[in-house]
Amino acid sequence: MSDAGDYSILNTARAILCEGAICDHCLGRQFAKLSTGMTNRERGHTIRLMLEMIASTGADVSEPESERAKRGRCWVCNGLFEELDTWVSRGLEALGGCEYESFLVGTRLSGLLSENEELLWEIVGTDYAEPLKSELNREVGKRIAEKTNRSVDFTKPDVVAILDLTKEMVRLQIRSVYICSRYKKLVRGIPQTRWSCRTCRGRGCEECGFTGQMSVESVEELVATDVIEAMSAVDIVFHGAGREDVDARMLGDGRPFVIEVKEPRKRSIDLARLEQEINEHCEGKIVVSDLRFVDREMVRRLKSKRHDKVYLATVSCAGVDQDTLVRALDDITGMIRQRTPSRVVHRRADLVRERKVYSVLLESFSVDCAVIRIECEAGLYVKELISGDDGRTMPSLAGAVGADMVVTALDVVAIKDQVGESYSSNSH
Ligand SMILES: [Zn+2]
Numbered sequence: 001m002s003d004a005g006d007y008s009i010l011n012t013a014r015a016i017l018c019e020g021a022i023c024d025h026c027l028g029r030q031f032a033k034l035s036t037g038m039t040n041r042e043r044g045h046t047i048r049l050m051l052e053m054i055a056s057t058g059a060d061v062s063e064p065e066s067e068r069a070k071r072g073r074c075w076v077c078n079g080l081f082e083e084l085d086t087w088v089s090r091g092l093e094a095l096g097g098c099e100y101e102s103f104l105v106g107t108r109l110s111g112l113l114s115e116n117e118e119l120l121w122e123i124v125g126t127d128y129a130e131p132l133k134s135e136l137n138r139e140v141g142k143r144i145a146e147k148t149n150r151s152v153d154f155t156k157p158d159v160v161a162i163l164d165l166t167k168e169m170v171r172l173q174i175r176s177v178y179i180c181s182r183y184k185k186l187v188r189g190i191p192q193t194r195w196s197c198r199t200c201r202g203r204g205c206e207e208c209g210f211t212g213q214m215s216v217e218s219v220e221e222l223v224a225t226d227v228i229e230a231m232s233a234v235d236i237v238f239h240g241a242g243r244e245d246v247d248a249r250m251l252g253d254g255r256p257f258v259i260e261v262k263e264p265r266k267r268s269i270d271l272a273r274l275e276q277e278i279n280e281h282c283e284g285k286i287v288v289s290d291l292r293f294v295d296r297e298m299v300r301r302l303k304s305k306r307h308d309k310v311y312l313a314t315v316s317c318a319g320v321d322q323d324t325l326v327r328a329l330d331d332i333t334g335m336i337r338q339r340t341p342s343r344v345v346h347r348r349a350d351l352v353r354e355r356k357v358y359s360v361l362l363e364s365f366s367v368d369c370a371v372i373r374i375e376c377e378a379g380l381y382v383k384e385l386i387s388g389d390d391g392r393t394m395p396s397l398a399g400a401v402g403a404d405m406v407v408t409a410l411d412v413v414a415i416k417d418q419v420g421e422s423y424s425s426n427s428h
């Protein structure tokens with residue numbers, strides 16, 4: 001180091017000490033970038049010793065540090081670094097009720113301390129300095145790691161302990177857990193996710209008892225109860241790979257979905273047991289299967305995939321004979337032009353889409369009712385493929401037969417991914 005460098009560091013250190021009482025942590029932290037393998041406290045202590053030695057040789061003409069300045073409470077951190085153990089205990093207490101393998105400490109600085117730090121930096125500059133926050137995070141983190149035998153993780157900690165200096169408390173930010181599964185819906189009338197109240201659109205009104213929600217039980221709520229209890233979580237978010245109509249059943253292998261578990265205090269639970277609990281509690285309504293832990297990334301993958309479907313549609317067809325019906329099925333195989341159905345046009349853009357019907361088969365036929373198996377591209381509206389929706393869907397079964405036709409019951413029996421393979425846990 002050059003002489004100029006020596007002087008500049010010592011002069012800076014003297015300038016800092018002239019500002020008032022300062023602890024070794026805060027003094028050393030202003031030179032944190034100059035040496036490694038030393039804590040700020042050791043660094044500050046060393047600098048103080050050096051200045052004292054220089055002063056005692058008489059070579060230093062500046063005022064030695066006054067006794068008051070040495071003993072008083074540090075004006076920069078206001079004594080915070082003397083309370084490290086208090087913050088460690090607060091952190092341990094907050095983390096106590098939480099299951100985690102890795103953690104991180106963060107700090108919410110008080111206005112006073114950030115002002116103090118800025119004031120100091122205006123005087124002495126920030127060339128070699130480390131922010132107060134990062135020293136506090138590191139020092140508290142180190143101690144918690146020692147006491148808990150858990151590791152500090154800077155990129156993806158299970159939990160972040162936030163030291164809130166103003167409120168003198170530690171808050172936890174617990175990382176969500178993601179569970180992938182599939183559901184079957186055995187009965188009609190269950191929506192996939194929570195339904196906002198039609199009257200108030202979720203704001204809460206008399207109609208919905210100020211819950212903002214319709215009183216209909218959804219797949220999301222059915223699953224939520226057991227997941228929230230098993231993982232001591234605050235809430236869940238339900239991400240489905242598309243959704244079926246409320247009045248359609250979801251059969252076959254079920255529909256893939258991901259549960260985002262918010263603020264779980266337990267993370268490593270027995271998923272086979274959870275699956276059993278959900279299925280017992282939801283018996284006769286829904287069945288879940290293949291529960292497994294996944295990454296957050298899975299939500300994006302699930303949402304971005306467009307799944308081809310196989311449906312079984314029960315169609316009322318009074319007055320139509322079987323041969324006419326079977327011939328008409330050929331006419332609705334291939335490319336279908338669909339304008340947004342009149343039943344959903346109030347909430348979706350009025351567009352014309354082209355979707356493919358891969359195959360249509362007559363499964364069963366009676367005098368006034370037929371069951372038809374339809375394999376089609378993602379996004380095709382099956383009810384309108386049958387009814388024609390007043391000419392908005394072309395071609396349609398009603399149009400091909402020349403009579404009114406309507407779907408009286410609809411089931412999704414298979415959900416396939418883009419390449420046509422059945423979506424299963426083995427395909428990933
Ligand atoms: Zn200090």
Ligand SMILES: [Zn+2]
Pocket residue numbers: 197198199200201202203204205206207208209210212213
């Ligand atoms: Zn309402």
